[in-house]
Amino acid sequence: MAIVRTNAIDLAYDSFGSEADETILLIAGLGTQMIRWTVPFCEELAARGYRVIRFDNRDAGCSTHFRDLAPPDFGALAATLMAGRRPDVPYTLGDMTADVVGLLDVLAIDRAHVVGRSLGGMIAQIVASEYPGRVLSLTSIMSSTGNPNLPQAAPDVMALMMRPAPDPASDETGFVxxxxxxxxxxxxxxxxxxxEACRVLILEEIRRAYDPGGFGRQIAAIAVTGDRRSRLATITAPTLVIHGSEDPLIPPACGEDTAASIPNADFMLIDGMGHDLPPALYGTVIDAIDRTAGLASTH
Structure with a gap:
């Protein structure tokens, strides 16, 4: 792991493969760390002939955390948005997008294939729309457009996600x-x-960095960014949208809306996949990313 300074923060990243190859940049999801893009996944992708970079978003992992800024009160946040006003939040998806571009700048990477999952897919979409010259191809996985008319997460899933977790410092077993x-x-x-693999990953994330406030601040960044469909309509890079047929957190209709909003995007619905990327699907997803990346050379 290495640390770079950009956009007035520190970003932690890993690199796999040869620096001489085209870059695939992997963007992590809400409240999670770059290690969710597992080493086997990154190595298999690099074996296709790419330099693969994964990194911790701000407020996650070993990148800069904004612990001095309290997570927004979600009730107040929703009320402000409903009233048509812009809430005051620690940062936006625009700031997180600037982090991505800053990382490419520091690493002297002119253009990359950008791949994001969940929140990372939203950031990847904005990079492709706002910085088209930096994006060779776009793959948006289990993500959405911010369209307010789309179905929401299943109620029990939302309840599980918002329920306060035990503090791992005093109750690691309960937190796990x-x-x-x-x-x-x-x-x-x-x-x-x-x-067991999930347990190992959870423990590794605790040991790298535990900051529940980062999750709340990242949710606020999503909330204030709103509907991105007009931005998505400007994307020109070859685009693939991947979604699971059984995703209860960001329902499949959200992936369909993403693909419909981006000109000429391909939509890939994976049967039985939820809001997760299990090892059994690595080959399927890597094949699809590689195929989309290949379109950039003919685009």
């Missing part, structure tokens, strides 16, 4: 059980849920 229950619920039924 809480996190496993949520991970199992959103994983979808089409593939075996590997509880």
């Amino acid at each position: 059980a809480h996190s496993l229950a949520f991970a199992r619920r959103i994983a979808g039924g089409g593939h075996l849920f590997d509880e």
Whole structure:
């Protein structure tokens, strides 16, 4: 792992493969760390002939945290938005997008294939729309457009996500059980849920950095950014939208809306996949990313 300074913050990143190859930049999801893009996934992608970079978003992992800024009160945030006013939040998806471009700048990468999952997909979409000259191709996985008319997360999933977790410093067992229950619920039924691998990942994230406030601040960044469909309509890079048929957190209609909003985007619905990327699907997803990246050379 290395740390770079950009956009007035520190960003932690890893790099796989040869620096001489085209870059695939992987953007992590809400409240999660770059290690969710597992080493086997990154190595398999790099073996296709790419330099693969994963990094911690601001407020996650080993990148800069904004602990001095309290997470917004979600009730007050919603009320302000409903009243048509812009809430005061620590940062926006625009700031997180600037982090991505700043990372490319520091690493002297002119253009990259940008791949994002969940929140990372939203950031990837904005990079492709606001900085078209920096994006060779776009892959948006289990993400959405901000369209307010789309279906919301299943109520029990939302309740699980918003329920306060035990503090791992005093109750690590309880925290792991809480996190496993949520991970199992959103994983979808089409593939075996590997509880032990998930447990190892949860513990690794705790040991790298535990900051529940970062999750809240990232949610606020999503909320104030709103509907992005007009931006998506300007994207010119070859685009693939991947979604799971059993995603209870960001329903499949959100992926369909993303693909419909981006000119000439391909939509790939994976049967049985939830809001998760299990090892059984690595080959399928990597094939699709590689295929989309290949379109950039003929675009």
